[in-house]
Amino acid sequence: MKKIILLLLFIPLVSFGQNDFRKMFWGESQEVLKEKYPNAEFVFEKGAGITTLSNVDSVLGMMATVTYLFKDNKLMARAYMFYHLAYLSGDEKLKNFNSISERLNDKYEMQREDKWYKDTWKNSPNQLGSAIALVDVDLTERGKKGDNTMIAHTVNKDQHVLGFVLIDGLEDIQKSMDDDM
Numbered sequence: 001m002k003k004i005i006l007l008l009l010f011i012p013l014v015s016f017g018q019n020d021f022r023k024m025f026w027g028e029s030q031e032v033l034k035e036k037y038p039n040a041e042f043v044f045e046k047g048a049g050i051t052t053l054s055n056v057d058s059v060l061g062m063m064a065t066v067t068y069l070f071k072d073n074k075l076m077a078r079a080y081m082f083y084h085l086a087y088l089s090g091d092e093k094l095k096n097f098n099s100i101s102e103r104l105n106d107k108y109e110m111q112r113e114d115k116w117y118k119d120t121w122k123n124s125p126n127q128l129g130s131a132i133a134l135v136d137v138d139l140t141e142r143g144k145k146g147d148n149t150m151i152a153h154t155v156n157k158d159q160h161v162l163g164f165v166l167i168d169g170l171e172d173i174q175k176s177m178d179d180d181m
Contacts, residue, residue, distance in 0.1 A: 022066065026148070026166055027074045050076075056083075060103075062096060069165075079163035086158070090133025097139055097155040100162060104153060110143040132157060 023036045030053060034042070042053040054067040062082050069077035082096065104110050115138045116122050121131035131137040135157045143151040153162045 022078075024068065024075055024078065026076070029073045029075075030068075030070055031073075033068055033075070060100065077163065077165040079161055082160040082162075089129065090131070090157075091129030093132050093155055093157075093160065094129040094139075096160060097153070100153060101141060104141065104143065104151065108143040108145060108151060110141040110151070110153070112139070112141045114139050 024033060030051065033053060034040075037055070040055045040057075042055050045052045045054075049071060051070045051073070052067055053070070054065050057064060057066050059066065059080050059082070064080040064082045067079045067081065068075060069079075088096070101110070116131075116136065117138075118131075118134075118136040120134075120136055121127040122137075128137070128139075132139070132155065138154060138156040140152065140154040142153075145151060148167050150165050150167055151163075152165075154160070
């Protein structure tokens with residue numbers, strides 16, 4: 001799971017604001033996270049110099065794994081990985097993506113970069129949900145908050161992820177991904 005989260009954070013980079021992610025600030029420690037959420041049950045993973053703490057929670061009415069990534073015990077990236085995509089239709093996945101996208105675009109200038117695998121539905125915007133369900137497209141939008149934070153939001157047939165990463169942390173994430181592969 002760590003590889004998937006790291007890959008999704010690196011490829012479609014995304015972020016809200018400094019304290020818009022569940023009370024945490026860049027550079028805060030794992031101990032601060034645990035103090036802010038004393039009742040949360042975190043799953044701990046460590047590899048290639050990066051530590052992740054994850055827990056399950058409701059985010060915007062959807063269940064998600066909320067993951068915090070730390071390098072040298074300093075928060076450097078964070079992500080929401082939304083659940084139950086296997087049970088949703090392509091149209092429901094698109095609706096969830098658009099709901100979050102609308103919130104992001106209200107605050108930030110996001111750039112949409114869809115990746116098409118087949119052109120079957122490309123010129124039929126009303127069939128975008130079908131294209132997602134049939135793995136013909138991945139929807140991705142990227143943005144930036146200030147000079148130090150990247151934002152990425154993506155949905156495909158299997159996953160819906162909203163991630164945040166410090167620009168300075170990109171090299172660490174890439175190294176961790178390379179070490180895990």
